[in-house]
Amino acid sequence: MSNRRGNGESSIYFSESDGKWHGWVTVGTKPDGRPDRRHRMAATEAEVREKVKALEKQRAAGKVRKAGRPPTVEQWMDTFLNTVCARKVEDGSMAPRTLDDYRSKAQLYIVPGIGKHRIDRLAAEHLDKLYLDLLRRPLASSTVLKVHRIISRALKVAMQREIISRNVATLLDAPSAEEIEIEPLTRDEARAVLVEAEQRRNGSRWSVALAMGLRQGEALGLRWTYLDLDEGVMKVWWQLQRLKWRHGCEDPHACGEKHHRKACRKNCTAHKSYKRGCPKPCPKDCTGHEKACPERKDGGLVFRAPKGRNKRTAPIPPPLIPLLKAQRTAQKRERLAAADVWEDHDLVFAQPNGRPIDPRRDWEEWQDILKAAGLEAKRVHDGRHTAGTLLTENGVGLRVVMELLGHSQLRVTQRYTHVGSPLAEDAAVKMGAALWG
Template sequence: MSGRRGNGESSVYYSEADGKWHGWVTVGVKPNGSPDRRHRMGADETVVRAKVRELERQRDAGKTRKAGRPPTVEQWLTTWMDTACARKVADGTMSPRTLDDYRSKCRLYLFPGIGKHRVDKLAAEHLDALYLRMIKQGLASGTVLKTHRIIARALKVAMQRDIVTRNVATLVEPPQAAEEEIEPFSQAEARALLAEAADRRNGARWSVALALGLRQGEAIGLRWKYLDLDNGVAKIWWQLQRLTWEHGCEDAHACGAKHHRKGCKATCKQHSKLKNGCPKPCPKGCTAHAKTCPERRGGGLVFRVPKGKNKRLAPIPPPLVPLLKAHRKEQLRERLAAGGLWEENDLVFCQPNGRPIDPRQDWEEFKDVLEAAGLRDARVHDNRHTAGTLLIEAGVSPRVVMEILGHSSMRMMQRYTHVASVLANDAAKRMGDALWG
């Protein structure tokens, strides 16, 4: 390994110019096609030769990092979300709301917690310390687990692309998320809810929620062409979601420095405090959030494929069929009254002008129904849990319930084990009857 070599072999030589030993190792090829030569130097020949041999071992084992300075954790997470994750959103393999959640967790926890570490210098101890801080702050165990999964997935991609040689997240025992505690309505409460909603506009919306166990987006995104009232079957093939707006203006400001024009490093909260505003304001008048951008894109209410088991069939209970038929007649009367203002979307539940119901508006209506019915406060999603609970209490097989609700695994059914006592008591009574009459 002595002397200068131009055939791709390693070389070690002494330079009288600086009085140092220099070693060069070819580890691969750069993106432009030129050889990727790595340099090692020192005052002692033995030390430099050892460094060269170590670099050769890394090269032969395929563990040399790419040329250039490795990014920080924050830089890599940003690149990963803006490229790999954004591509998956574009081709439909990732939900936009999932990417929104990634960005939120990164901004709130990963960037301030470990973002300044170089990605190749990140250690398992750094992750342990981050999770400990999050737990001490009183954050839910599910939030800590989701944060761990995000950094683990990002490092997996970094390893696949030779940015790091190992995924340190695999060296950390994942935080255990507490089992979600559900609070379904009792049968009496569910009937009280339906009684209150019966005379309201779109009152059948809550009958569908409790009878079919639909998610909010699946219910307000249900369309007539997917309802077969003659055969009593609903095709749950789509859901309505509100997506976050993105800037369409290249020079726009947004929440976070990376969306601001060059020269402005203020976040949205800081922006309002700047006396003279941004030094380089957007020429199109775009100020802070993407929703104000005149060329915004990608947001608003959109139809998307449901999560979990897609395109499932849900049987409609017979008593619900006449309710839906009556609802359809009422909707036709509204359509005639709206005239040219009607916007046809084929929605089962819509605004008086045919436009989709915003999830927030749907949430507010549910809260109003609860208050009027004298029921405790609850989430819209608790209707879905109520449907699962009532089916289990009625003796329906958990496997069948899983199919009706569209769960991806039986593990999701564990949350309904609180109704086991009802069935167990019935089983004990039957056993007593069998043994002692």
């Protein structure tokens, strides 16, 4: 008995050679253009018809996975990071440092935890166990949340490309992340910092940090072209970042064998126990040697345009304008003194030879200023938090603060509304007067 159909329709027939019922369903086309027909088999006609109907239902819903063996999570993460995300970096829709963060978390947490699972057989329970193990290490809850978001985005792309039929990361609640308490300077501490910085070279760099709330990269990437000191306007359109080096050679393994033994870093997972660098031969999964590649690329200090709302135009506080004019005059003298050694990058804050200031050196300068001012060590980013807090305490609306600082979400700006702020204290006084007179 047979029931064969043409024109790409499903077919069901009985095979006397094996005594089984067989069904074939056309679910699409293969990459080479041929019809993609899937086979189902059962002992009875009724059973095989049910299987054929189920496959046709998946086809109608667009949930039939592509032909071929699905990759493991490890294999798909390699494709996702080095093809999908790498393309986004090239077209500017993803920051290079974001991709570096993705790669780091994939290498440290995702691949060791769930890398051997086939991507189509990954279950929500596997993710629950991964997150539980990471929290028990313990890792910061914010790190576990980032891991979840990377997995979810990777699975979303896999589903869009019909490698899997569903994103299991959407079947469980995302790990909650505790809000990190910000530690801004007080008004008096900020003024003490400005007094100390005023005596130093590039001292107005810290006036800009506290008055404008620029990120470190935005301050170090600030250029004179984007400052209008007559109108009192600053265009925050560029930032300086240190990016990780990449191999430029065709065979990174052979390159590692030849050049990288002394450049081994702790992120070489193949031989963390080696204190003196790579053993011989260098393992194939050694990933810490890009910096020593003779044809290295895409790394070091680079200028990048900020993304989204980070690219903004902001008014300059009037007292800051004469400080920036003085900075410009001082820099002109340095340029004359440097003569042929000067490298012109149009930077507002630069080394004595005009080259960009290394973020590490900038951090050291900040710590030295805090110590000289009699203050505890703080992050460079706390200067930005100080600007946001002072704006809020002086009655500036959250939407305006959000625009000035370049926040993408109001939730981030709301961290500056402290309960103990002067505005909250004034509100408490007014409430007391309303109730008790």
